Amino acid sequence: MTGTRGSQPPGGSPDDSEPEERQPGLARERTSLAWTRTAISFAALGGVVLKVNVVSGLIILAIAPLVWQLGRVSRSNSPGTDLPAVGTTRIRLITVSIVVVSLLSLIVALLGKSAPGALR
């Protein structure tokens, strides 16, 4: 990770350097939709695991609304302004969730009772 993508820093033009001049526009909506898609991905994984192991599936399914709520929290943290609330916590929570879900899936894959031929 020693190279660079470009020679210009991505800081925006000098004209919009003041925070009040920075309008994220639809970026906020796109980010909100990205959080929703991520929550749906958790729900889809939970559905697959539910077919194999009910408890693990329910745990993963329960994460889905929490992820969706995290996306909403990120929006409400900046009342009265269009600036995003930058916090490591929710990003870190997503990472930890995926690692935990991966471990659960690994346990289910190795120890769970398989349903061979279900995709035949």
Next chain:
Amino acid sequence: MSRSGRWAWLWPGAATGPAGDDETEPDPRFTFANERTFLAWSRTALALVVAGLAIVQLLPPFPGVPIGRHLLGVPLIVLGAVLAVVAYAEWVNNQSALRRGKPLPRSVMPWILAATIAGMAAISAIVLLASAVR
């Protein structure tokens, strides 16, 4: 240990704490874009986990290769977890670079994903050939 180096992501709040003397809050559009990139990689990681689990649990066994499904599925699940952690590290490093007005560091994620897909394709071919021979 520097907070601006490759391992800056290990420091809690290294990229998102109060701005220092040489830091400024980046344009929110770039912050949102960085967050969306992280979320996109997270969904890719989840897709790898789903694919691995489906291969192990739902595919019929390969004749003559009893561990074939695990050979294909378990690496995908593990790589899903790895991808999520690397995505977090890259989000921190990118956010740090944005705040310092520096060029974004080169991403290793496409390389990891390409190597994963190529490796899984090779393993799939070997398993299928071994199954067909028997």
